[in-house]
Amino acid sequence: NAGVMQNPRHLVRRRGQEARLRCSPMKGHSHVYWYRQLPEEGLKFMVYLQKENIIDESGMPKERFSAEFPKEGPSILRIQQVVRGDSAAYFCASSPTTGEQGNEQFFGPGTRLTVL
Amino acid sequence: DQQVKQNSPSLSVQEGRISILNCDYTNSMFDYFLWYKKYPAEGPTFLISISSIKDKNEDGRFTVFLNKSAKHLSLHIVPSQPGDSAVYFCAAMDAGGTSYGKLTFGQGTILTVHP
Numbered sequence: 038n039a040g041v042m043q044n045p046r047h048l049v050r051r052r053g054q055e056a057r058l059r060c061s062p063m064k065g066h067s068h069v070y071w072y073r074q075l076p077e078e079g080l081k082f083m084v085y086l087q088k089e090n091i092i093d094e095s096g097m098p099k100e101r102f103s104a105e106f107p108k109e110g111p112s113i114l115r116i117q118q119v120v121r122g123d124s125a126a127y128f129c130a131s132s133p134t135t136g137e138q139g140n141e142q143f144f145g146p147g148t149r150l151t152v153l
Numbered sequence: 154d155q156q157v158k159q160n161s162p163s164l165s166v167q168e169g170r171i172s173i174l175n176c177d178y179t180n181s182m183f184d185y186f187l188w189y190k191k192y193p194a195e196g197p198t199f200l201i202s203i204s205s206i207k208d209k210n211e212d213g214r215f216t217v218f219l220n221k222s223a224k225h226l227s228l229h230i231v232p233s234q235p236g237d238s239a240v241y242f243c244a245a246m247d248a249g250g251t252s253y254g255k256l257t258f259g260q261g262t263i264l265t266v267h268p
Contacts, residue, residue, distance in 0.1 A: 041196070070254060079157075079242060079258040080197070093255055128196050132254075140185045140248050142256060144196035 039064065041131050041145035042111075049151045056116040056123070058148045062131030069112045070130040070142055071104060080128060086112060119152045126150075156180045157245050159259035167267055172230040174262050176243030179224065183245040187256070188217060188228045191240045200241075201228070204248075233266045240264075 042061040050056050062069050068087055072080040082096040086106035097104065101119075106112040116123055126149050130142035158177045166172045174188075184205040189197035203210040203217045203226070210217050216229045230237055243259040 043196075068254065070256070072256075072258075079260045080244075080256075082255045082257065085254040093253075095255070130196075130256075140246060141187065141199055141202055143199060144189070146194075146196045149194075 041129055041143055043127075043129050043145035043148050045148060046146060047149050047151070049153065050119050051153050052120055053118050056119050056150055058114040058116075058127050058129075058150070060112040060114070060129030060131075060145060062112070062129075063143055066131035066133055066143075068132045069106050070132075071112075071114050072128045072130065072144075074126045074128065074147075076125070083114070116150075119150075121152045124150055124152045155260075156183075157243055157257050157259040159241075159243055159262045161262050162260070163263040163265070165265045165267065166233050168235055169232045172228075172233045172237065172264055172266065174228040174230075174241050174243075174264065176226050176228075176259055177224060178226075178245050178257075180245070180247070180257070181224070182247040182250055183257070185246045185248040186217070186219060186226050187244045187246070188215075189242045189244060190237075191242060191261070197242060230264075233264075235266050235268050238264055238266050 070085050071083040074080045084097050084104045085093040101117045103115045126147045128147045130144045132142045187202040188200045191197045201212050201215045201217050219226045240261045242261045244256040
């Protein structure tokens with residue numbers, strides 16, 4: 038059973054470009070979460086999605102950031118017009134549908150975004 | 154507003170001894186707690202969790218204790234092994250509320266286990 042998959046693992050962008058980060062949840066998981074880790078800090082929640090629905094986006098910056106989890110395909114975190122402050126590790130996690138086990142989130146390896 | 158705090162940035166222990174990692178929280182709505190281990194350049198790995206209806210949960214060498222009145226939890230690793238050296242994150246969730254799914258993480262504690 039493959040774990041959470043993220044790609045690319047490393048992404049370099051120049052200021053003003055767009056960054057697209059992809060996440061495929063574990064098989065059987067329909068809940069996806071995105072977190073960001075800035076240097077020397079803990080992980081910060083960004084957004085929680087289910088298929089075709091955004092459940093909680095309270096951690097998303099108001100501008101330039103968007104996320105989706107379409108019916109088919111991976112979840113995408115999109116950052117438009119990147120700035121140097123967007124440089125961070127972005128982690129995706131997934132969880133099963135119901136029950137207490139749904140509280141346990143399993144993380145992917147992360148995408149390290151560097152903005153030049 | 155740091156709702157989950159790990160006040161020890163680092164901890165060093167000898168192989169075979171007990172490692173105790175601490176975590177405090179301020180939000181009384183949190184009712185589910187998790188510990189993750191993280192190696193450099195990898196994602197966090199789930200270790201163990203505890204619901205607020207319990208005060209202890211054990212899984213092999215790992216035990217998590219929860220003191221709700223003190224809003225404090227701890228992770229005990231016995232015996233500690235060099236392979237346990239990593240960053241440990243405490244996380245909390247309001248599992249029964251509208252913020253379900255949102256994990257709030259502490260800043261992490263770097264554990265070093267010396268042979």
